Structure formats: structure tokens, C-alpha cells
Amino acid sequence: MNLGELAEVQMGYPFRSRLEHDPRGDVAVIQMKDIDDANLLHAEEAIRVALPKGKTHHLLRAGDLLFRSRGRSNGTAQVLEGIGPAVLAAPMLLIRPHKVLPEYLCWYINAPATQAQLAGLAEGTSVRMISAEALKALDVPLPSRATQQRIAQAAALAEQEQTLLARIATLRQRLTTHLLMKLAHPSPARANP
Helix, strand or coil, X not given: CEHHHHEEEEECECCCCCCCCCCCCCEEEECHHHEXXXXXXXXXXXXXXXXXXXXXXXXXXXXXXXXXCECCCCCEEECCCCCCCEXXXXXXXXXXXXXXXXXXXXXXXXXXXHHHHHHHHCECCCCCECCHHHHHCCECCCCCHHHHHHHHHHHHHHHHHHHHHHHHHHHHHHHHHHHHHHHHCCCHHHHCC
């Protein structure tokens, strides 16, 4: 099925002027800089503004996906519970799944094969961009909900494994460096038995 049949895809909120941080603002504004290279959202670092009245339909919900439509990476971050009042700034695209599990769709869009497919859909030479229409046309396989859930859980476990392996490698490197430094700088008692 096309992504447009599985989810609502719309442009982020179009702010008319340069965003100015207002510490008393009632809404966080999610921009590309608030999503890291691992496609994790860091809303706590987002600037705050006062949103005009009547714009509450732009507020993000848990399960929404935030798509980076410009730049070298076109990853997607998932909005988790407890984000608080927040909107997505244009030119990012908001994907609001309704016939597919958000976790599964997020995994599918971020998968290397899908990213290669999206790179082929990008327009522009200096700033590569994927339009909402091109994203809506993306073909997304739709297995049963149970299979979607298993895929999303397996992907989350694989991600945790990679994080733990990276942490173990860092700790091993520190331990090795510490032991080698001890050999390089022996204590006087050990150096002259």
C-alpha cells in the first residue's frame, strides 16, 4: 500500500517569521536539530513559543512520526508519550499513522533499503528534498498487526543490543588504556623489587 493510504502526511507548522525563544511560551517547536543521528527526538531542548489561538490541531500526539524531508538524512523520529504541547516546524513532514503501527512504520522508513529508495525520490541539487506527495507514494508492505508488532519489537531489541555493544567496547578501551598506563608508569615499589 502507499504511505498516503496508511497515514496522514502533512507539512509542519509554517511559522511566518524567524523563531524567537520565549521561555514563557506554551508550546515547544520541534525542528530538525531536535532529532539526533539515531532518529531520537530530544524535545526537552526545543525552543518554546506562544502558539496563536485556534491552532491546537497542529499539536503533536504520541505515535506521530516526524520526517526530515531535507538534508542528507531522511530519517523519521517517533513521538513518545509525555511530550507535552509541541508542534513540528516546516519543512519537516508530520506523518500520523492510522492503518499501521507507528513503531513498525518508523522502523520501515528508517531501514537502509527504504532510505535508499527515498534518496531516489529526492529533488534538488544543493539541498535535497522529499516532497509530501513523493512520501505519500512510498510503497509500504503491510503485514498483519501481530507481525508488525514482532518486527518493531525485534528492531528495538537490535537497537538496544547495538547500544550495549558500543558501551562495552568503550569500557573495554578505557580498561585497556588504564592497564597499559599502569604498565607505562609503574609504582616505585613495583619497579624496584
